[in-house]
Amino acid sequence: MRGDVDTIKERLDITEVVSGYIKLEKAGTSFKARCPFHNEKSPSFFVSQTRQSFYCFGCGAKGDIFSFIEEMEGLDFRGALKLLAEKAGVEIEYHATSESKTEKDKIFFVLEEATKFFEKELTLNDSARQYIISRGINEETVKSWRIGYAPAEWRSLYNHLRNLGHEEGIIMKAGLARVSDGSANKEPYDVFRDRIIFPLADSNGSIIAFSGRILPRESGNSKGTEPKYLNSPETILFTKSEVLYGLDKAKDHIRKRDYAVLVEGQMDLVLSHQSGIRNTIASSGTAFTRAHLERLKRLSSRIILAFDGDLAGERAAQKSAILGISLDLEVKVSNLPEGLDPAEVIRQDSQAWNDILRGSLPSVEFFFNKIEEREKDQRKIGKRVEKEILPIIKLMNSAIEQSHFVSMLSKRTGIKEEMFWEDLKKVKRADTSSPPDSNLDSRDEITNRASHLTHREQIEERLALIKLWREELPKSSQEDLLLDKEEAELNNNLSRILSRDDLKKLVLELARAEASKDTKLIKKLTLKIRKVHSQIRDLEEKR
Ligand SMILES: [Zn+2]
Numbered sequence: 406m407r408g409d410v411d412t413i414k415e416r417l418d419i420t421e422v423v424s425g426y427i428k429l430e431k432a433g434t435s436f437k438a439r440c441p442f443h444n445e446k447s448p449s450f451f452v453s454q455t456r457q458s459f460y461c462f463g464c465g466a467k468g469d470i471f472s473f474i475e476e477m478e479g480l481d482f483r484g485a486l487k488l489l490a491e492k493a494g495v496e497i498e499y500h501a502t503s504e505s506k507t508e509k510d511k512i513f514f515v516l517e518e519a520t521k522f523f524e525k526e527l528t529l530n531d532s533a534r535q536y537i538i539s540r541g542i543n544e545e546t547v548k549s550w551r552i553g554y555a556p557a558e559w560r561s562l563y564n565h566l567r568n569l570g571h572e573e574g575i576i577m578k579a580g581l582a583r584v585s586d587g588s589a590n591k592e593p594y595d596v597f598r599d600r601i602i603f604p605l606a607d608s609n610g611s612i613i614a615f616s617g618r619i620l621p622r623e624s625g626n627s628k629g630t631e632p633k634y635l636n637s638p639e640t641i642l643f644t645k646s647e648v649l650y651g652l653d654k655a656k657d658h659i660r661k662r663d664y665a666v667l668v669e670g671q672m673d674l675v676l677s678h679q680s681g682i683r684n685t686i687a688s689s690g691t692a693f694t695r696a697h698l699e700r701l702k703r704l705s706s707r708i709i710l711a712f713d714g715d716l717a718g719e720r721a722a723q724k725s726a727i728l729g730i731s732l733d734l735e736v737k738v739s740n741l742p743e744g745l746d747p748a749e750v751i752r753q754d755s756q757a758w759n760d761i762l763r764g765s766l767p768s769v770e771f772f773f774n775k776i777e778e779r780e781k782d783q784r785k786i787g788k789r790v791e792k793e794i795l796p797i798i799k800l801m802n803s804a805i806e807q808s809h810f811v812s813m814l815s816k817r818t819g820i821k822e823e824m825f826w827e828d829l830k831k832v833k834r835a836d837t838s839s840p841p842d843s844n845l846d847s848r849d850e851i852t853n854r855a856s857h858l859t860h861r862e863q864i865e866e867r868l869a870l871i872k873l874w875r876e877e878l879p880k881s882s883q884e885d886l887l888l889d890k891e892e893a894e895l896n897n898n899l900s901r902i903l904s905r906d907d908l909k910k911l912v913l914e915l916a917r918a919e920a921s922k923d924t925k926l927i928k929k930l931t932l933k934i935r936k937v938h939s940q941i942r943d944l945e946e947k948r
Pocket residue numbers: 440441442443450461462463464465466
């Protein structure tokens with residue numbers, strides 16, 4: 406595998422790989438862009454062609470093509486290797502026999518077998534196929550999304566996989582089978598039974614989990630207590646709050662069209678793709694989280710929220726809009742007919758779906774319209790604008806955007822702009838905290854990576870890097886000047902740290918000298934300590 410890595414590195418140029426994701430500008434002999442890994446206005450993300458590496462002066466992200474792809478696509482090293490090998494036209498040699506396969510490989514493998522099993526079962530079950538047809542899903546969509554069916558039996562998948570030789574432990578860890586807590590019978594049984602199966606893939610297209618939709622039964626629903634959708638449990642491959650359903654198929658289209666359409670359900674997603682809107686993605690059985698939107702932001706900074714046309718859908722859209730705007734995304738919301746979800750709209754008329762998306766409004770305008778539709782009393786409208794709309798405007802980073810929406814609100818409510826500006830000063834920013842499981846953001850990882858170094862080592866590492874970058878940047882360009890400034894500050898900090906270390910040593914020596922009552926040495930050390938003290942004070946003042 407080592408050899409493969411080298412071949413890939415030889416064949417692919419880092420600027421080529423990176424510019425598949427973000428727009429690079431020339432800066433001296435290197436390239437720069439706005440960092441895809443943290444929020445920023447002016448570019449501090451640099452790519453060096455000579456060293457085939459990248460570095461962000463803003464958040465400290467750094468690495469080669471492999472770490473870039475890992476970070477960008479949310480893949481592990483093997484995933485990145487697979488993706489880049491394809492790009493470079495390198496056939497990866499796996500010397501791995503089944504003995505040396507990692508647990509992850511085994512889980513990927515068993516999930517692939519399960520997908521094939523579900524696909525086959527769908528061809529054998531009439532009522533499942535009938536249901537899919539009734540929802541307007543065509544043959545081609547079934548194939549490309551690998552939609553399947555889990556039979557209404559307790560152990561059909563489990564027995565099938567055991568017969569193929571898969572270990573019980575791996576089947577359990579893949580989230581395909583479980584044992585019941587209470588009963589004495591510890592024989593595993595299938596998690597998915599009598600459900601339409603939608604496989605979820607990572608950004609490489611490898612299956613990592615499933616979502617199963619219950620089949621409606623005419624003769625009353627015998628399983629009234631079962632959830633409509635059931636997702637795989639979280640596994641080492643599947644984190645609900647991070648995985649975007651459909652991203653493997655949508656990512657290139659999102660990049661090309663420079664916006665993404667966000668829907669809530671599996672049916673909505675596959676039908677939207679079927680109708681030609683291939684830049685659609687869905688969350689996997691949870692509200693959109695900060696982690697989801699941060700991943701999306703690496704592909705495009707514009708999103709359209711197309712949630713169900715009811716109050717629940719509207720609330721969900723409001724939450725996602727607030728999150729999105731706080732991440733500096735341009736958020737539009739589409740207006741679905743009352744009581745309909747995207748799947749139903751598309752089934753009836755796929756052109757209507759196109760029109761609805763085209764008519765999406767900036768989130769502030771959309772939510773204001775909703776208030777206006779429901780409240781007739783001008784004073785109540787004003788109150789709700791203050792409570793629901795101003796906190797969103799407050800989140801916007803651009804003053805131009807803020808004033809655009811303030812003037813729109815003023816025109817439509819008849820309230821003077823100055824009043825809104827006054828209120829805007831007092832209003833609290835909308836709450837953008839995510840559910841607790843979603844704040845594992847990639848930046849934390851990046852800072853953690855650096856934290857095992859001492860402060861001094863970090864400064865020294867950074868100084869070395871600045872030296873390298875300065876060789877490549879155009880002289881007295883803006884970045885060059887910024888680096889000058891940073892270098893001076895770092896040197897200053899470093900001297901302070903070094904002086905403090907000196908001071909510690911001197912104080913220790915002084916204690917020893919005092920113990921041995923060496924008056925001459927005490928005098929000498931006291932003088933030295935005073936000098937170092939004043940040095941540190943000078944350095945502090947320079948800051
Ligand atoms: Zn950055």
